[in-house]
Each structure stands twice: as structure tokens, then as C-alpha cells.
Amino acid sequence: MYPAWLGSLKKKDGSTPIGPGVALFGGGYIGSVINTIQYVTIASTGNTTDFGDLTAARRNSAGAASSTRGLFAGGDTPTDIIDYVSLSSTGNATDFGDLLANNGLLAGCSSSTRGLFGGGYDTSNFNVIQYVTIASTGNATDFGDLTSARRTLAGLSSSTRGVFGGGYVSSAVNTIDYVTIASTGNATDFGDLLSGTYSIDGCSNSTRGLFAGGQTSGTAWIDVIQYITIASTGNATDFGDLTIAKKACGAASSSTRGLFAGGTISTGRTKTIDYVTIASTGNASDFGDLDAETSGLVGVSDSHGGL
Numbered sequence: 001m002y003p004a005w006l007g008s009l010k011k012k013d014g015s016t017p018i019g020p021g022v023a024l025f026g027g028g029y030i031g032s033v034i035n036t037i038q039y040v041t042i043a044s045t046g047n048t049t050d051f052g053d054l055t056a057a058r059r060n061s062a063g064a065a066s067s068t069r070g071l072f073a074g075g076d077t078p079t080d081i082i083d084y085v086s087l088s089s090t091g092n093a094t095d096f097g098d099l100l101a102n103n104g105l106l107a108g109c110s111s112s113t114r115g116l117f118g119g120g121y122d123t124s125n126f127n128v129i130q131y132v133t134i135a136s137t138g139n140a141t142d143f144g145d146l147t148s149a150r151r152t153l154a155g156l157s158s159s160t161r162g163v164f165g166g167g168y169v170s171s172a173v174n175t176i177d178y179v180t181i182a183s184t185g186n187a188t189d190f191g192d193l194l195s196g197t198y199s200i201d202g203c204s205n206s207t208r209g210l211f212a213g214g215q216t217s218g219t220a221w222i223d224v225i226q227y228i229t230i231a232s233t234g235n236a237t238d239f240g241d242l243t244i245a246k247k248a249c250g251a252a253s254s255s256t257r258g259l260f261a262g263g264t265i266s267t268g269r270t271k272t273i274d275y276v277t278i279a280s281t282g283n284a285s286d287f288g289d290l291d292a293e294t295s296g297l298v299g300v301s302d303s304h305g306g307l
Contacts, residue, residue, distance in 0.1 A: 015052075015089040021303050022087060023252035025261050025290065026054055026061065026072045028297030030269070033057045033076070037085065037093065038291055040273070042254040042301065047288040048261075048273075052092040055083050059296030060248070062108030062155065064115025066134045067307050070300035071096060071108070071115050073140075078104035078122050082132065082140070087302040097139040100130050107155035107202070108298075109162040110134065111181045111306045116143060118164045118177075118187075121151035125169055129179065129187065144186040147177050154202035154251070156209040157181065157306035158230040165193055165202060165211050165228075165236075172196030172217040176228065176236065181306070191235040194226050201260060203253035204230060204305035205278045210239060210253075212260050212274075212284075213246045220266060221247040225276065225284065230305070240283040243274050252299030253278065259287060262294040269293035 018039065025048065026037040035057040038048035058075030065071060065087065072093065073082045080102045083093035099117065106120030117140065118129040127149035130140040150167030157163060164187065165176040174196040177187035193200075193211060199221070200214030212225045223245040226236040242260060249263030261273040271293045274284035290297075 013091065015091040017089045021254055023259055023299055023301040024051055024070050024085070024087070025250040025252070025297045025299050026063070027058050027075060028250070028262065028294040029059045030292045030294050033059050036291070040288065042257050042259060042303065045287050048290050050291070051090045052085065054093045055095055056081060060104045061298045062106045062117045063298040063300040064108040064110035064117070064134065065300040065302060065304065066110065066112050067302045069134050071132070071134060072298060072300070073108060073117050074099050074103040074106050074120060076104040078102040096137050097132065099140050100128060100142065105151040107153045107164055109155035109157035109306060111157060111159050114181050116155070116162045116179070116181060118146055118155060119150050119153045119167060125149040125151050143184045144179065146187045147189055148173065148175060152198040154200045154211055156202035156204040158204065158206050159306055161230050163190060163209055163228070163230060166197045166200040166214060168198035172198045172215065190233050191228065193236050194224065194238065197222070199247035201249050201251035203251040203258045203299070205253060205255045206305045207231065208278050209305070210258050210276070210278060211236060212251065213242055213249055213263060215247045221245045221264065239281045240276065242284045243272060243286055244270065246270060248295045250297035250299035252301040253305060254301060254303040255305070259299065260284065261299060262290050262297050264295040269295045
């Protein structure tokens, strides 16, 4: 563990060093679209701390990360912007490059070297998967296609596989797809979610992927957490429940914990952050709060299952 006094130190550029095992939550909607990035230490509990700002305010972006860099890609209005930050110290985001096209409501996942962004929406639903090399900068490159075009889906990964679950076309989709991150090519069917669900969020450790919350066609949003074993194929299994039914939250994880921050609830938006122990099953517990009631934010971490 880093000593407690480390957080009080300032670097020459004004940034503050932060220890490993952090989750960042960027952008979102609080009544207006915001550019805020905030962070927590995943192994503890508590409220978020300010990290810095995105290059532009946006919501419904996609996230990807290595152990050193976090990427925030696309988002409403929509935009093609990809930003990056250093995960070891606070500070504002820097331009990384561009997506293949303006794109919001997309999903991201990553290994230690590559970030993948799948699906989304501009004037039509996208089936495109695109990728970047996280350690460099530059524009995204075509990777292949999802098994079906959709938006408001969720992404998660192991070190070898990227998984995309759920989404919306003309109704909620229960499809789970997967790809091999180190290669290129079209996605393959993995299995199904418990039901068609969109505005869903995902995170993982190296073996297990979690999908949480969202909305099913014709009903209100749900509190369900479901899981898959990433190295296999098959349908999702019930894991437990969030502390409240919500959709469009920000998800991030370490090797032990999954976090689900903010989101839209029946009365508006929430600032609550939930957490679970990924290797077990059971209902989520309260972790702390975002700095405001926020939906449509995106999470990244330096210790997720793809690393």
C-alpha cells in the first residue's frame, strides 16, 4: 500500500500521485453534460475525489485502460474524440486520436495493450468494432463486426477475450458476443443474457464478467447483476442485485471487486456507488458517492480483468 501522506504531495505540473488499484469515472449527465473525471481507491470504500477534466463534456462514452493509461472514447452528442489520462496521477485528459466516426452509446474493453470499442449510435446502429494501441496515440482502426448492430451495450474482458453484451436495436437485445483481442476479425456468439437488456454496464476480473442493471423492453430499469465465465461460452447466470434498480451507470473493477457508479433511477439520477466481490455471488453493498447525481458516465481502472 502507498503511505497515506503520498496523496498530499504535488508534482511540478500540479498533479497529485495516486496509488495503484484506482477506478476513474468520466463524463456523464447531471442536468447538463459534464467533463468531470473523479476517482476512488477500489480496495477501500468512500466518496470520489476530483481527478481532472475530459477535453470536452460528454456522456455515454466507452472506456478502456492499461495499468498506466485510461481512455475515454466517443460519446454524445455524438463525437469521435478519444482522450487519455495517466492513471498514476491526477490531471486533465489529453487528446489521443479519433474513432472511425462520430459515435455515442458504444462499449469498450481492453487488454494490457489494446483498447476495443464496439457498437454505438449516430444516425444508425453500428456493428463496427474498432481498436487502438493504448500505449501510443492515433486514430482507431477497424477490427471487425459484432454479430448484430446495436447501441447501449456493455463491454468487459479477460487478457485474451473481449466480450460485448446486451444493447438495443428496435428492442432490447440479449446477445453476448466475444472476440480475441490480440487478433482482428468478426465477433462470435458467446451466449445470452438472462433477458434482452440495454443501457447495461459490465466489468470483470480475469475469469468472471459481470453485467449489471439496465432496462428491458417495455419495463422499468432493473437491479439484476448477472455473470459469465469469460474463458468459456454459455448463457449468463444470476449473481445478485444492485442496491437499487438503475441503468446507464459507470462500471470499473479490480481483480477482486466490481464497482457500479451512479446511473438513472426511477426518480431521476443517483450518486451511489455499489460494489460486489466478483469471485462470489450476492447482492451489492454501498461503497460511497460520486460528487453529484450522475448518469451516462463511463468507468476505467488500472487493475481490471484484461490486465
